[in-house]
Amino acid sequence: MVRTEPSAPDRHLIQAVAASGLKLSPYQLERWRAAGLIPRPGPGTLLRSGNTQIYTPETATLVAGLLTCAPLCRSHDDLALLAFFNEVPVPCAPVRAALLRTYFPQYMKDREQQSEELQRIPAQDRDAALPEYNWAEAAAALDMQNKEAVRQMRDNLRRRRDLKEASRAELDERVRGVLIWLNAPALPTHDSVFMADLCAAMAFSRQPDQSRAAWLLAAHCHSEQLAERCVTSGRERLETFLAVTDDDLVILREQVRESLDAMWYMASEGASRHFGLDSPGMARLAGRMLVEWTTARQAYPPRSRPAQLLVDSLHSLWSLCSADFAGEGRAAFQRRTQSRPRYRGRKNDGPESAGTNI
Structure with missing residues (x-):
């Protein structure tokens, strides 16, 4: 993957989570963005702050949640599921794929x-x-x-x-x-x-x-x-x-x-x-x-x-x-029990039922 200097919104995001004691690297951002775990910059994800654009507070919350879960996970699927079940606002697409x-x-x-x-x-x-x-x-x-x-x-x-x-x-x-x-x-x-x-x-x-x-x-x-x-x-x-x-x-x-x-x-x-x-x-x-x-x-x-x-x-x-x-x-x-018991019930066509494994 070609690495470039982080954009202004990315730099602001890295600084925002650092204020909470969390370390975020530009490489993590690239990987999570490619996996769909965080949204790409665009309408609805960026706000105007003076002459620059920054990510919305919701995106900062999402990244902070992912950073909390990430040390326990070895794959993006595990990260998506662990974050999702801990109410981190992960996009639904990677959660569905992981499920x-x-x-x-x-x-x-x-x-x-x-x-x-x-x-x-x-x-x-x-x-x-x-x-x-x-x-x-x-x-x-x-x-x-x-x-x-x-x-x-x-x-x-x-x-x-x-x-x-x-x-x-x-x-x-x-x-x-x-x-x-x-x-x-x-x-x-x-x-x-x-x-x-x-x-x-x-x-x-x-x-x-x-x-x-x-x-x-x-x-x-x-x-x-x-x-x-x-x-x-x-x-x-x-x-x-x-x-x-x-x-x-x-x-x-x-x-x-x-x-x-x-x-x-x-x-x-x-x-x-x-x-x-x-x-x-x-x-x-x-x-x-x-x-x-x-x-x-x-x-x-x-x-x-x-x-x-x-x-x-x-x-x-x-x-x-x-x-x-x-x-x-x-x-x-x-x-x-010398002979196998017989089941007497209604006939079914197969083993799978909708009411299984709750």
């Missing part, structure tokens, strides 16, 4: 992993069950990678008298069974054996710190069961996101932040009300949630908010688990 590059590669990776898990199910079992159950089993296999939630469910199940001496393998199989049905279109509330396992795994009557991760995972899955299920594709999700207006993008940001705050409040047992979006990794997580919600919200009533859906889902689980289910003994469980 696309953050969400869709991970979406495709997740779909590939789910397909791989599906293929691990024996062919005769896949043919014997409806597609919804097969995909629920594949999703549960991926959820089993959530080590903290699985550990809490396993420990909670072991507190049940009939499972006190159960092996880890048996407890893991029961956790997997709970997760399969949490990923299915609906819980089999008529199945007292399953409901007993669900109640024990959730342990709503015990200390919250023993089950927070389990509650969050279960509430996330169950919230999808409260939605209208419909098949989507990656292309449809892309088209839905591209149709989002700039104003709606800001609203979606606030809804995602609200949802993260709600989850963090729950996870911290009320000790903290705000989730710190203070790293590129957290900003990427929030970005994927935002893009996912643009599709997922279509499966819920208008004006639904993901934070409220999470709370409603947890309340629903608590209500379902308030009944007294006795469960079954180890021998009965082993006999029952």
